[in-house]
Amino acid sequence: MGRPVVTTPGEIEQAAFRLFAAAGFEGTTMAAIAAEVGVGQRTLFRYYPSKNDIPWGQFDQTLGGFRQILDDTPDDVPLIDAVQQAVLRFNEYDPDAEPPHRDRMRLILRTPALQAHSVLRYADWRAVIAAYVARRRGLAVDDLFPQTVAQVSLALALTAYDAWLDHPEASLAALLEDAMGALRDYVAG
Amino acid sequence: MGRPVVTTPGEIEQAAFRLFAAAGFEGTTMAAIAAEVGVGQRTLFRYYPSKNDIPWGQFDQTLGGFRQILDDTPDDVPLIDAVQQAVLRFNEYDPDAEPPHRDRMRLILRTPALQAHSVLRYADWRAVIAAYVARRRGLAVDDLFPQTVAQVSLALALTAYDAWLDHPEASLAALLEDAMGALRDYVAG
DNA sequence: CACATTAATGGCAGCCAGTGCCAGAAAGGA
DNA sequence: TCCTTTCTGGCACTGGCTGCCATTAATGTG
Numbered sequence: 298m299g300r301p302v303v304t305t306p307g308e309i310e311q312a313a314f315r316l317f318a319a320a321g322f323e324g325t326t327m328a329a330i331a332a333e334v335g336v337g338q339r340t341l342f343r344y345y346p347s348k349n350d351i352p353w354g355q356f357d358q359t360l361g362g363f364r365q366i367l368d369d370t371p372d373d374v375p376l377i378d379a380v381q382q383a384v385l386r387f388n389e390y391d392p393d394a395e396p397p398h399r400d401r402m403r404l405i406l407r408t409p410a411l412q413a414h415s416v417l418r419y420a421d422w423r424a425v426i427a428a429y430v431a432r433r434r435g436l437a438v439d440d441l442f443p444q445t446v447a448q449v450s451l452a453l454a455l456t457a458y459d460a461w462l463d464h465p466e467a468s469l470a471a472l473l474e475d476a477m478g479a480l481r482d483y484v485a486g
Numbered sequence: 487m488g489r490p491v492v493t494t495p496g497e498i499e500q501a502a503f504r505l506f507a508a509a510g511f512e513g514t515t516m517a518a519i520a521a522e523v524g525v526g527q528r529t530l531f532r533y534y535p536s537k538n539d540i541p542w543g544q545f546d547q548t549l550g551g552f553r554q555i556l557d558d559t560p561d562d563v564p565l566i567d568a569v570q571q572a573v574l575r576f577n578e579y580d581p582d583a584e585p586p587h588r589d590r591m592r593l594i595l596r597t598p599a600l601q602a603h604s605v606l607r608y609a610d611w612r613a614v615i616a617a618y619v620a621r622r623r624g625l626a627v628d629d630l631f632p633q634t635v636a637q638v639s640l641a642l643a644l645t646a647y648d649a650w651l652d653h654p655e656a657s658l659a660a661l662l663e664d665a666m667g668a669l670r671d672y673v674a675g
Numbered sequence: 676c677a678c679a680t681t682a683a684t685g686g687c688a689g690c691c692a693g694t695g696c697c698a699g700a701a702a703g704g705a
Numbered sequence: 706t707c708c709t710t711t712c713t714g715g716c717a718c719t720g721g722c723t724g725c726c727a728t729t730a731a732t733g734t735g
Contacts, residue, residue, distance in 0.1 A: 298701095298702055298704075298710060298711075299701080299702060299709085299710045299712060300700060300701045300702055300711050300712040300713070301701070301702065301711090301712075302711095302712065302713090303712075303713070326690090326691065327609070327691080327692065328690085328691085328692085331714095333711025336516065336713085336714085337713065337714035337715070338714080338715090339694095339713075339716095340712080340713055340714060341694065342692090342694080343712085343713085345583050346693090347502050347689095347692075347693075348693090374669070376672070376675070377672055409606060412605055412606065413602040413603050413604075413606055414602050415602075415605070416601055416602050416604075416605050417598060417601065417732050418600055439652070441645065441649055441661070441664050441665060441668055442668045442671070442672070444645050444648065444649070445642065445645045445665050445668035445669055445672070446668070446672050448641035448642070448644055448645045449638055449642070449669060449672070450642045451641065451643040452634070452637035452638045452640065453634065453638070454631065454703070455637055456633050456634045456637045459633065460630055460633070463628070472630070473709080475630050476630060476634050477653055479630055479631045479634040479635070480634055480673065481640060481673055482631070483565070483566055483631075483634070483635050483638070483671045484565050484566065484669065484670055486565070486566055487680080487681055487682070487730095487732035487733070488680085488682025488683060488730080488731060489681085489682050489683040489728095489730045489731055489734075490682090490683075490730070490731065491682095491683065491684090492684070515719090515720065515721085516720075516721065516722085517720085520685095525684085525685085526684060526685035526686070527685080527686090528684075528685050528686070528687095528723095529684055529685060531721090531722065531723080532683085532684085534722075535722090536722075537720095537722090559686070626696045
């Protein structure tokens, strides 16, 4: 029971993106978003801990799915393929869900304040990979190997995403493969 | 000519680190730092564009040296070795300069606000690597290969630094090598 | 020796994100 | 009807940061 909620994270997100599109991220104040939603500014901060978190939406909850994808992978799949495939599948979207996803990622990857804030979000994403790699190899999560794989996986994903923003005609999946290919070339010499 | 300056970036840095050590980064206000230096708060912001930039000190100027190291590398050195060696040399410090360097890096890598802010600084560092790789391979800086190498190099450096904070007995150089070794293992399968 | 010119200082007012506090609103249950 | 629960939103406040501008302290120049 108790007083019913007056809005939803989704509603806030939509209102916010509307304003971001019009005035940019920096040019949009929390007061303006609150007004657009028709809610008190104080309430806004109960739905999103910071302005920087709004573009990320429900990212945290999707990490469970990411973990699931990895756990569903048979252990006889080579580690690098397991991780690579999981990253690919985690970033698959319906064709009609792609344009908004791209807008969201453009905002996140090209707005300095969000670019900075993102590393705090990526940390959880990396932890999922590190935990999986540690289990597969019988290591501790903090060991150098799992940590390296997690960091490198993020590096590849970021590179692919960034290229995707400049080349919308290419598929994100293909770019992720290309980035992995570049890494193999680099290491092979 | 004109009015002489009343302080230096170095003096500010020292005062700031003194306060950070006592009250933590978040617990130290710009007003407190200004008072410690004996300077107006407004002046502080002319020396450092933001509180987050103080721990980075003169990092920007060191990038010239990084570029130099790469440019001085003979082109017949395999690309991966050239980059790896440059990263190693860029992070070499006198034995007596190491403890403060470690404190600085601990602050940067373990304080969320600084961790976030750092990506904006890393961007310049990555650009140095990307530019070098692009030249060596006759590619554009924006191409996937140079960007991937730059991102991955940063991933390795961050992994090594993070491990270094937990294992002061190990040398940073050794950890960088280990991270590279982990990457080779990972890619080799 | 005045007197410009130049360049840095620092105070002040103000913006914006974010927080603690608390009174009040709106639901369900006894 | 009253009580409990839960969410709301206003208010005051902190802290980073900026624009504006008068002031200060140097270095020329006549």
